[in-house]
Amino acid sequence: MRSEDCNPIKGADVEIWHADTRGVYSGRAAGMCNADDQDASSLAFLRGRQISDAEGRVNFLSIYPGWYSGRTVHVHLRIVIEGMELLVTQLLFDEPLSDIVYQGHPDYAARPQRDTMNGSDSVFSAAEASEFIFDVERLEIGILQASYTIGVAGA
Numbered sequence: 001m002r003s004e005d006c007n008p009i010k011g012a013d014v015e016i017w018h019a020d021t022r023g024v025y026s027g028r029a030a031g032m033c034n035a036d037d038q039d040a041s042s043l044a045f046l047r048g049r050q051i052s053d054a055e056g057r058v059n060f061l062s063i064y065p066g067w068y069s070g071r072t073v074h075v076h077l078r079i080v081i082e083g084m085e086l087l088v089t090q091l092l093f094d095e096p097l098s099d100i101v102y103q104g105h106p107d108y109a110a111r112p113q114r115d116t117m118n119g120s121d122s123v124f125s126a127a128e129a130s131e132f133i134f135d136v137e138r139l140e141i142g143i144l145q146a147s148y149t150i151g152v153a154g155a
Helices: 028-033 095-104
Strands: 013-017 047-051 074-081 084-092 135-138 144-147
Touching: none
Parallel strands: none
Antiparallel strands: 013 047, 013 074, 074 084, 135 144
């Protein structure tokens, strides 16, 4: 939405990307975060782009992100409007929710314990981390739905 008037922005190009259950990225980010995984560099998993609808919404279907040493659980987000990159940021998950997912799901259960939480992440200060946490609800069909409303200026 436009931050100055809270109107939805139709046609915004929204891109997300995050690590897999092992804490591994694909594509360009693989070189920075998991340089020893050459296979991941040539792949494009857990990345998506959507164009916002008339209500300014985009929807992605993905997995709960994995983690890697030194970073809290996060999803990268980029917004481009009319060819202008207006926002690159990251969104976080509530710590108790991450604990439930990681302890209760076999794809994460064998991993070592996380070493970085929202309040000790190198990208977010402890004071600002809570402003970047997804709103999450469990839907009747058993999946989690994470949402976040973003206002951008200059759109």
